[in-house]
Amino acid sequence: MGLRNFFDRIEPNFVKGGKYEKFFPIYEMVESFLYTPKTVTTAAPHARSYIDMKRIMTYVVIATIPCILVGLYNVGFQVNSAIATYGASGWRAWIIDALGIGFNPANPLANILHGALYFLPIYITTLVVGGICEVIFATVRGHEVNEGFLVTSMLYALILPPSAPLWQVALGIAFGVVIGKEVFGGTGKNFLNPALTGRAFLYFAYPAQMSGDTIWTPVDGFSGATALSVGASDGYQQLAAHGVSWMDAFLGTIQGSIGEVSALACFIGLAFLLITKIANWRLVVGCLVGMIAFSTLLNLIGSDTNPMFAMPWYWHLVIGGYAFGLAFMVTEPVSASHTNLGRYIYGALIGVMVVMIRVINPAFPEGMMLAILFGNVFAPLIDYFVVQANIKRRAKRHA
Numbered sequence: 001m002g003l004r005n006f007f008d009r010i011e012p013n014f015v016k017g018g019k020y021e022k023f024f025p026i027y028e029m030v031e032s033f034l035y036t037p038k039t040v041t042t043a044a045p046h047a048r049s050y051i052d053m054k055r056i057m058t059y060v061v062i063a064t065i066p067c068i069l070v071g072l073y074n075v076g077f078q079v080n081s082a083i084a085t086y087g088a089s090g091w092r093a094w095i096i097d098a099l100g101i102g103f104n105p106a107n108p109l110a111n112i113l114h115g116a117l118y119f120l121p122i123y124i125t126t127l128v129v130g131g132i133c134e135v136i137f138a139t140v141r142g143h144e145v146n147e148g149f150l151v152t153s154m155l156y157a158l159i160l161p162p163s164a165p166l167w168q169v170a171l172g173i174a175f176g177v178v179i180g181k182e183v184f185g186g187t188g189k190n191f192l193n194p195a196l197t198g199r200a201f202l203y204f205a206y207p208a209q210m211s212g213d214t215i216w217t218p219v220d221g222f223s224g225a226t227a228l229s230v231g232a233s234d235g236y237q238q239l240a241a242h243g244v245s246w247m248d249a250f251l252g253t254i255q256g257s258i259g260e261v262s263a264l265a266c267f268i269g270l271a272f273l274l275i276t277k278i279a280n281w282r283l284v285v286g287c288l289v290g291m292i293a294f295s296t297l298l299n300l301i302g303s304d305t306n307p308m309f310a311m312p313w314y315w316h317l318v319i320g321g322y323a324f325g326l327a328f329m330v331t332e333p334v335s336a337s338h339t340n341l342g343r344y345i346y347g348a349l350i351g352v353m354v355v356m357i358r359v360i361n362p363a364f365p366e367g368m369m370l371a372i373l374f375g376n377v378f379a380p381l382i383d384y385f386v387v388q389a390n391i392k393r394r395a396k397r398h399a
Helices: 002-013 021-034 053-063 065-086 091-099 108-141 148-158 166-178 194-205 227-234 246-251 263-275 281-301 313-318 322-329 340-360 368-398
Strands: none
Touching: 053 065, 053 148, 053 263, 053 322, 065 108, 065 148, 065 263, 091 108, 108 148, 108 166, 148 166, 148 194, 148 322, 166 194, 194 368, 246 263, 246 313, 263 281, 263 322, 281 313, 281 322, 281 340, 313 322, 313 340, 322 340, 322 368, 340 368
């Protein structure tokens, strides 16, 4: 109650005509983070529901919790397993030793805490740099700082490899926020997914560290290829020889980006978004149908030189970033299609494109990122043709 009174007392200094008017976006950002915005519409005829932007973004962040927990555990597990052979070094090892936790991969707590030492610096860097960009644009334009950045920062951090240099993390999120969103007017006006825009920038700018078949190197002397890169080079049948089963990929005990390794965790988050109606099920259905149909077609065609032709749809589902992209990127409402028929087409386009990139392009086995950005570009065009078709059909019926 005292904190609420404090905000009410200082608010006149930040509103129009106040002493610190130009800093209103910063005041509004902190105030709306702690309390429900006063501007929520609750009366007819405009209110269709009582849900607001803050609640939507909060639900999406909640949906990522399973991916975060599994990602932290898996990163710690992979690192602790490698340390048994290659030894420990660096500031993270010093902290682990100081806390007396140890590097036992059989200890879930040791794995989660060690994984957090990789994830937290990436996430904090993302929050600080991206937040500064958001505040600068909000201050210059004189509007509020939107809660959408909380989702962008979380998704961006989860799709990075744990060994990503922090300066690259900062550069990528700045590019994603500024070029992917703010230059188009901010949240709600961007046609590209900001998190994927930043990730794509890092891939093309620094392919050695950010390639689709990311070499997972969190421990000096240790390197390991992701399951997707093994499947692209040797065929999915050889994944077992590398110690990767379908269940490993489904549960998330394989090498890969922090939040993308567990298809199960992604599907739990997706189920939450569908139940709360934050995500539209038509986008999910379209993406699944497109991926399953096209991968099955390529299985029937076959290839003597490209082992990816033989990879069945259920392997495409669990390796790489497909599950994470399906749950949190394809369903992102701003950059996706907005018509019901368009959502099916948009999802199917992404499902076909991800398999096409993975199979046809041997230089880039991970195709989900580019497939979604490709879909973002075509979403307005898809909606345009759907709307025009509806207009023509109604005009013909009227005539």
